[in-house]
Amino acid sequence: MVPTNYYVILSAILFGLGVFAFIFKRNVITIFMSIELMLNAVNLAFVAFSQALGKLDGQVFVLFVIVVAAAEAAVGLGVIILIARNRQTLNVERVDLLKL
């Protein structure tokens, strides 16, 4: 039986990698993947705690997260395709209309 904190530490490392990639990568697809990484890091923590506490709530939550992530992937990839078509680029630094 692997102790719970192993899972939690692994989850934290994955999440940190996700954050790191989100912040420093420029390619929008890589960023998208780092988001998926963070979501799954959280999923791992949920499952681990669910097992440790002997409750099913965590696992139910994980199912929700997977569903939402799938939906997000559909929408997100659609947005990325539109950006690529309109701007001929996948570099997020060139997509900065969100300012005054």
Added chain:
Amino acid sequence: MPEQPMLHYLWIVPLLPLLGSAVNGLFGAKWPNKYVTATAITSTGLSFLCALEAVREFVLERHSEFFHKEFFTWITAGNFRAGFDLQMDQLTVVMLLVVTGVGWLIHIYATGYMAHEGGYYRFFSYLNLFMFFMLILVLAANYVVLFVGWEGVGLSSYLLIGFYFLRKSASDAGKKAFIVNRIGDFGFMLGMFLLFRAFGTLDFQTLFAKAGTWQPDAMGQFGTLTVACLLLFMGATGKSAQLPLYVWLPDAMEGPTPVSALIHAATMVTAGVYVVARSHVLFTHSETALIVVGTVGCATAFFAATIGLVQTDIKKVLAYSTVSQLGYMFLACGVGAFTAGIFHLMTHAFFKALLFLAAGSVIHAMGGEQEMPKMGGLGKKIRWTYYTMLTATLAIAGIPPLAGFFSKDSILFEAFRREGGWHSLYAFGLLTALLTSFYMFRLIFLTFSGRARYDEKKVHVHESPWSMLGPLVVLAILSVIGGWLALPTFYGGSDYFANFLAPVFGGGPEAAGVATEAATHQLELILAGVAFGTALIGIAVAYWLYLKNPRKPDDLAKSMKPAYTTLLNKYYVDELYAFLVVRPLLWLSTNVFWKAIDVAGIDGTVNGIAHGAAAIGDGVRHSQSGNTRSYAVWVVAGAIVILAVIFFWPAASKTVLGLVR
């Protein structure tokens, strides 16, 4: 229906002019002049009739028993109550009839005088408003309601002085009148507060009943009553144009002439005398206050009369004459002869209103000319105006048996009879009488006699319409017979006036009873003779100087140049006030209140806060780069801070969580 319907609905008397004012003010702009005229004349005329009916009920049905009615409560706070209470006693009767009667006549006159002026409806709206406030003032049964009228007449006076508001001098004069009156009103209010503190009420009846039981303040001591009286008198000096606050009245002649007649001669300016007479219970309890009143009155009478000697503007002469005559009234009050003061108030209302209206008629005839050196010889061309004005002049100069003789004589008599250092007041009063008859006849001779000093081809002199002459004639009759009301006993009269007012002012030394003593008779006869002689001397001097030797006045002016220029410049009082008060205040306002406190202090704070917010925003703005990942950095940084707090500072995080819950 109550037994005396008009008395029980006394509020109708002031309400009618208010309605007239409101109707004319709201609708008059679109109406032809005749509707405006009808509204104004009807409202004041009805008010006069109602006042007559109220007086009839008061005198005949109540047998002059004091009437007082509370209509509604206006202010209550703790044990303080100010109600809309009106009262009627003999003093009110006199004031009420003078205000409504003379006021109505002047309204009629004004319809003729103002016929060709712009803003006709505005004029009558203001004039009716004035009537309303003046009636509130004289009918009030407590100091608070009286003060409402007091301020209201000040407002109407301001509006009417500045009636020709496009002329800068007129709007300046209006402001001057208002501001100078504020100074007096400040004292008046302080006086009211002091009275309330001392007696716990401002109702005349209760207050005077309580004050009557007090020990009189010792001479030279400043007890409550003395201070209160002096403060009230400060208000009176403002409203009634006494030294040192008289400066606004001569300037107030910028207003139309009917206004000068009604407000600045017959009614409003006598409000101060009325208040002193109304508060006579307080004043007689303070010898110091009486001396101040008498001295100020006497000094003003003499001072203003000397200025009146050399003025060339016909209305300015009358204005200084008014100031002087008001001084007489205060002199009467100061020697405790309130009856004489009120009597002079009444006769003065008749003849001074007449003088102003006649002067207005002259100005009308001359096409707007007010300078007497440019008149002359008008007597033959405008006979009605001439004879009525001559009547009024004889009355004010104190020629028997006209009204002014009796009232002025009774004041001088009381001043003479009063014991203890009052003879100097009598002397100055007599001297003033001499000056009065001189400058009034100077006015008559310069205006109506001699040769014409205007261009007869350009100025088409014409007699005024009957709407103007009618009131002149009525007032002339009143100026003749008005004095007979107080015919002292030895002239064969019964001094009806003094007997009538006796319930108000008490059976003091001025009451009719004492005058029957033989010694007093003789004294009064001698004094009357002296006064008559003085008046004749004044007339003779004026005749000699202005008709017999028309060059002499100029020579005199040259030989006494310093005195003449001082008088011509009104003793430089305006300049003195400008130097002592106006300019320091202006400097203080500009440099301290405006530039330092307002601009630097208040505006600086407000603008500083705004600028600070803008600067902070300017700095923080750069954090919004539009780059999504930089926002993510902020999110991460925030998360790290929160986690750090939870880990390293658990107590604080618990508090925050507690607040969130």
